Amino acid sequence: MEAPVCLIRNDDNAPLHVQQDALEILKSIDQPLVVVAIGGMYRTGKSYLMNMLSKKKKGFSIGSSVQSHTKGIWMLCIPHPRKPGHTLVLLDTEGVGDLEKVDSKNDLWIVTLAVLLSSVFVYNSMSTINQKDMDQLYLVTELADCIRVRSKQKNDEDNNQRPSLVWVVRDFSLQLKTDEGDLTEKEYLEHMLKLKKGHSKTVMNYNLPREYLKDFFPARNCFVFASPAPWKDISDLKSLPENALEPRFVRQTRKFCDYILHTAEVKHLAGQRELNGRMFGFLVQNYTEIILSGGVPSLENMVLSLATSETEAAVKDAMEHYKTQMQKLVIFPAETHQLSDLHEKYEQEALQIFSKRSFKDKGGLYQKDLKNQLVEQYVALVAKNENSSLVRCRSLLKDLSTKLEKNVSSGDYTKAGGHTAYICDRDEVVKQFQESPNKGVKAQEVVEEYLASKKGEADSILNTDRNLTATEKRLAADQGYGIQPWVMTPYGNPQSPQEVAYNQAHCRTRNIVERTFGLLKARFRRLDKSGGRMLYSPETVCKIILACAILHNICVLTKVPWDEGPDLNPQMPEDDQEDGHAPVNQSTAAGIRRRADIVHNFF
Numbered sequence: 086m087e088a089p090v091c092l093i094r095n096d097d098n099a100p101l102h103v104q105q106d107a108l109e110i111l112k113s114i115d116q117p118l119v120v121v122a123i124g125g126m127y128r129t130g131k132s133y134l135m136n137m138l139s140k141k142k143k144g145f146s147i148g149s150s151v152q153s154h155t156k157g158i159w160m161l162c163i164p165h166p167r168k169p170g171h172t173l174v175l176l177d178t179e180g181v182g183d184l185e186k187v188d189s190k191n192d193l194w195i196v197t198l199a200v201l202l203s204s205v206f207v208y209n210s211m212s213t214i215n216q217k218d219m220d221q222l223y224l225v226t227e228l229a230d231c232i233r234v235r236s237k238q239k240n241d242e243d244n245n246q247r248p249s250l251v252w253v254v255r256d257f258s259l260q261l262k263t264d265e266g267d268l269t270e271k272e273y274l275e276h277m278l279k280l281k282k283g284h285s286k287t288v289m290n291y292n293l294p295r296e297y298l299k300d301f302f303p304a305r306n307c308f309v310f311a312s313p314a315p316w317k318d319i320s321d322l323k324s325l326p327e328n329a330l331e332p333r334f335v336r337q338t339r340k341f342c343d344y345i346l347h348t349a350e351v352k353h354l355a356g357q358r359e360l361n362g363r364m365f366g367f368l369v370q371n372y373t374e375i376i377l378s379g380g381v382p383s384l385e386n387m388v389l390s391l392a393t394s395e396t397e398a399a400v401k402d403a404m405e406h407y408k409t410q411m412q413k414l415v416i417f418p419a420e421t422h423q424l425s426d427l428h429e430k431y432e433q434e435a436l437q438i439f440s441k442r443s444f445k446d447k448g449g450l451y452q453k454d455l456k457n458q459l460v461e462q463y464v465a466l467v468a469k470n471e472n473s474s475l476v477r478c479r480s481l482l483k484d485l486s487t488k489l490e491k492n493v494s495s496g497d498y499t500k501a502g503g504h505t506a507y508i509c510d511r512d513e514v515v516k517q518f519q520e521s522p523n524k525g526v527k528a529q530e531v532v533e534e535y536l537a538s539k540k541g542e543a544d545s546i547l548n549t550d551r552n553l554t555a556t557e558k559r560l561a562a563d564q565g566y567g568i569q570p571w572v573m574t575p576y577g578n579p580q581s582p583q584e585v586a587y588n589q590a591h592c593r594t595r596n597i598v599e600r601t602f603g604l605l606k607a608r609f610r611r612l613d614k615s616g617g618r619m620l621y622s623p624e625t626v627c628k629i630i631l632a633c634a635i636l637h638n639i640c641v642l643t644k645v646p647w648d649e650g651p652d653l654n655p656q657m658p659e660d661d662q663e664d665g666h667a668p669v670n671q672s673t674a675a676g677i678r679r680r681a682d683i684v685h686n687f688f
Contacts, residue, residue: 086110086161086162086163088141088144088161089144089145089146089159089160089161089175089177090104090106090107090110090159090160090161091104091107091156091157091158091159091160092104092107092157092158092159092160092176092369093157093158093195093198093369093373094156094157095156095157095158095179095191095195096156096157100191100377101157101191101194101195101373101376101377102157103369103370103373107160107366108366108369108370110160110162110362111162111362111363111365111366111369112362112363112366113362114162114172114361114362114363115361115362115363116170116171116172116361116362117170117171117172117351117352117359117360117361118171118172118173118174118204118351118352118359118360118361118362118365119165119168119171119172119173119174119204119349119350119351119352120174120176120202120203120204120205120352120360120365121135121138121173121174121175121176121203121204121205121207121345121349122158122175122176122177122178122199122200122202122203122205122206122207122248123135123176123177123178123199123206123207123208123209124178124181124195124196124199124200124206124207124208124209124225125180125181125196125208125209125210125218125253126180126181126209126210126211126218126221127179127180127181130209130255130313131177131178131180131207131209132145132146132177133145133313134207134209134253134338134341135161135175135177137338137341137342138173138175138342138345138346139161139163139173139175140166141161144161145159145161145175145177146159156179157178157179157195158176158177158178158179158195158198158199159176159177159178160174160175160176160177161174161175161177162174162175162362163175165346166346167346167347171351172362173346174365176199176202176203178195178196178199179192179195181193181195181196181221193224193225193228194228194376196225197225197228197229197376198369198372198373198376200225200226200229200248201229201368201372202352202365202368202369202372203248203352204248204249204349204350204351204352205248205249205250205251205345205348205349205350206248206249206250206251206302207251207252207253207345208222208250208251208252208253209253209255210252210253210254210255211254211255211256212254212255212256212257212258213254213257213259214252214254214273214274214277214307219277219294219295219298220294222294222298223293223294223297223298226297226298226301226302227297229301230297230301247301247302247303248302249302249304249305249306249348249349249350250298250302250304250305250306251305251306251307251308251341251344251345252274252305252306252307252308253307253308253309253310253341254307254308254309254310255310256310256311256312257309257310257311258311258312261273261309263276270306270307270308270309271305271306271307273307273309274305274306274307278295278298278299279295280292280295280296306344308337308340308341308344309337310334310337310338310341311331311333311334311337312331312334313325313330313331313334314329314330314331314334352365354368354391358444363395363398364391364395367391367394367395368391371390371391389445392443392444392445392446395442395443395444396442396443396444396445396446396451397451398442399438399439399441399442399443399451400439400443400451400454400455400458402438402439402442403435403436403438403439403455404435404455404458404459404462406431406434406435406438407431407432407434407435407459407462408462410427410431410434411427411428411431411462411466414427415427415466415470416523417469417470417473417474417525418470418471418473418474418477418523418524418525418526418527419470419525419526420525420526421526424466424467424470428463428466432459432463435455435459436452436455436456439451439452439455440452470525470526471525471526471527473525474524474525474526474527474528474531475527475530475531477523477524477525478518478524478525478527478528478531478532479531481518481521481524482514482518482531482532482535485514485517485518485521486514486535488510489507489510489511489514492507492510493507493542493546498546498549498550499546499549500550501550502550503546503549503550504543504546504547504549504550504551505550507543507546508543511539511543515532515535515536518532518535519532560572560573561573561591561594561595561598562574563575563595564577567671567672567673567676568672568673568676568677568680569672569673569675569676570673570675570676570679571676572676573591573676573679573680573683574591574672574680575587575588575591575592576588583684583685583688584684584688586688587680587683587684587688590688601634604637605630605633605634605637607647608633608637608640608647609633609636609637612629612630612633
């Protein structure tokens with residue numbers, strides 16, 4: 086902050102009104118606070134001391150007339166010059182005893198608030214420590230004591246909540262000595278707090294405020310200051326250079342500032358919780374509201390209220406962190422381990438955020454609630470991830486299947502062998518799908534869904550293929566057979582290049598068949614006529630040949646040696662005829678037309 090702001094406004098029209106802009110500043114401070122407040126009679130130079138602490142000579146307003154300048158409580162927040170990671174909060178209060186005020190009943194509450202909110206309370210008086218100041222401070226502490234935790238016994242925790250006291254005596258001109266000898270400044274304060282012996286009413290009235298102050302401020306010190314400058318220059322104190330000030334005053338000011346900055350502790354609540362700006366603002370509001378309501382506040386209830394507020398905010402902050410990080414880093418669809426790893430990482434960070442901010446979470450109820458919310462959020466992310474994977478995978482398969490669907494629609498698979506082509510294309514779609522990245526957790530499920538959706542289509546193509554194959558099967562035979570629609574023979578006298586190409590293809594096909602038969606006869610002599618004839622039906626013969634082909638392939642793969650024996654696969658004669666059989670079946674016009682169609686369509 087460059088300049089102080091009003092924290093609590095106090096005037097005749099709006100007594101003890103907390104300023105929203107000051108609360109917003111406090112909410113932005115997450116560091117622990119060291120709070121130093123000053124109070125005392127008006128026009129005694131309180132603001133000047135605060136400016137010396139902040140090293141801002143023109144920070145808090147300093148007046149040069151008999152009128153009070155500070156109204157209410159003003160606040161200045163700066164980085165602590167001696168404690169990195171901490172914020173020093175300086176509170177300058179309205180002076181007590183301003184005769185120009187219409188209603189001065191809030192003066193004591195202003196000082197009381199300063200006592201309650203501070204780590205160190207500086208009480209500023211003039212000339213000497215007198216009975217009037219003693220009574221004034223006693224009344225303030227008595228009011229503040231009403232706001233402590235109500236307990237039958239005082240304990241260390243209760244003492245830790247109280248600020249330390251630094252009594253400052255301005256324009257001190259006496260000698261620090263008694264009949265017993267010289268005194269230090271602290272000894273001077275203790276001497277003024279010394280109790281008198283006796284039990285008379287006068288003695289009891291004298292001792293009462295002193296007993297109370299010693300009990301309320303177990304840690305206390307005192308500083309006495311000489312007049313800062315000659316009387317004629319006092320009115321212009323804020324503009325005087327340091328070399329124009331009384332050297333003793335300058336030395337004492339430095340000593341005072343060093344002591345405050347070195348010894349002032351972090352403000353705690355209930356002896357255990359360090360206050361940050363947000364929590365401090367909460368206390369300011371609650372203390373002020375309770376005072377204005379006319380009640381006597383209980384710090385125990387206030388601690389509970391603040392604990393509830395902070396812990397609920399801790400849950401909110403933790404969940405916000407988890408949601409923000411997961412939203413930023415999870416790319417849908419994600420793999421299960423990716424989502425799980427991110428969840429575990431940011432779940433731990435969320436719990437750490439909660440643990441750092443929350444306090445007095447009795448029974449861990451809020452932490453359990455946070456864990457339940459984290460589980461619910463993770464379950465929602467898992468569902469979103471699964472849905473994203475489904476959408477991605479189905480869209481990908483749809484794009485990859487475009488060509489397949491087009492071929493089905495155009496009837497490309499409605500032919501002999503169409504089912505094999507269809508299965509090949511379908512499997513290629515699945516292969517491309519499986520090789521595609523970023524499919525997520527539903528990839529296998531969508532593949533199975535896709536294959537199941539294509540089963541009916543595949544079965545229909547298979548049935549069509551079987552029917553077409555049955556009608557389109559052809560036997561390649563030599564010229565010893567008559568040409569039929571199902572028996573194709575070569576041209577005896579080809580007349581065109583297409584017929585020549587047909588004959589060449591026919592010869593190659595027959596050659597492959599004859600060489601295959603030769604290999605099988607050489608390995609399985611039972612198949613050759615030299616080994617005896619096997620008289621079986623054509624269906625059985627087909628099965629025997631298929632079995633022999635399979636066994637032959639196994640022998641080749643396992644390198645089983647064999648004796649090829651005599652040449653059982655001679656070069657086929659030019660007329661492509663085998664010896665020993667007579668032409669069977671006469672050629673038909675339908676067979677001739679079918680051969681001509683094949684030549685026309687394929688050659």
